[in-house]
Amino acid sequence: MRRKFLKKIIAQSPEDLHIISACCSEAKVNLNDIKYLPSNKIFLLSISRFNIESEGKKKSINSIIKFEFVQSSKSKNIDQNNADLVLELLAIDIFKKEDNFEITLLFSKNRIITLSVEVIEVTLEDQKITNDKSS
Numbered sequence: 187m188r189r190k191f192l193k194k195i196i197a198q199s200p201e202d203l204h205i206i207s208a209c210c211s212e213a214k215v216n217l218n219d220i221k222y223l224p225s226n227k228i229f230l231l232s233i234s235r236f237n238i239e240s241e242g243k244k245k246s247i248n249s250i251i252k253f254e255f256v257q258s259s260k261s262k263n264i265d266q267n268n269a270d271l272v273l274e275l276l277a278i279d280i281f282k283k284e285d286n287f288e289i290t291l292l293f294s295k296n297r298i299i300t301l302s303v304e305v306i307e308v309t310l311e312d313q314k315i316t317n318d319k320s321s
Contacts, residue, residue: 192312199306200280203289206310207278210235210251215293217271220243222259229253229301231291233275247312252308253289263299273297280306 197203210233219232231251236244265271274294280286287306291299 187305192314193310194312195310197306197308197310203278203280203306203308206251206308209238209310210249210275211277212236213237213275215273215275217264217273218268218269220299222256224256224259227254227256227258229259231275239263248314249312252309252311253301253303254309256301256303257286257304258302260300262300263295264293264297264299278308 188256194207195202195209197206212277213233213235215231215233221230222228223230229252231253233249234246234252235249236243237247264273275291276294277292279290281290287303289301289303289306289308291301293299
């Protein structure tokens with residue numbers, strides 16, 4: 187019997203964040219699955235991504251990306267009134283701005299979400315493999 191383990195990747199540096207970005211390239215995000223909790227300084231993204239880290243057939247996995255210590259969130263070219271909107275995450279980039287960092291979520295069709303964070307604390311955690319018979 188083969189055991190299946192779900193991944194949890196923690197990023198605390200720009201290099202770590204590039205690994206999470208690579209894992210999440212081409213992930214699909216429903217607009218309703220994006221949550222910003224300003225009182226908790228947390229930004230959550232529920233994504234459906236391909237398991238590019240494993241060998242063999244690429245399986246779709248539901249994952250959560252959690253950004254902590256978020257001071258503000260801004261979006262560009264995203265119609266927040268369109269609840270059915272599905273975004274395609276292309277990359278996650280990071281820039282140093284004065285004493286803080288700006289994490290930029292780049293989506294297809296020039297859509298952008300920019301997070302201003304105090305420190306880099308990002309977690310990618312797999313929830314379940316889509317269409318998995320064992321779960």
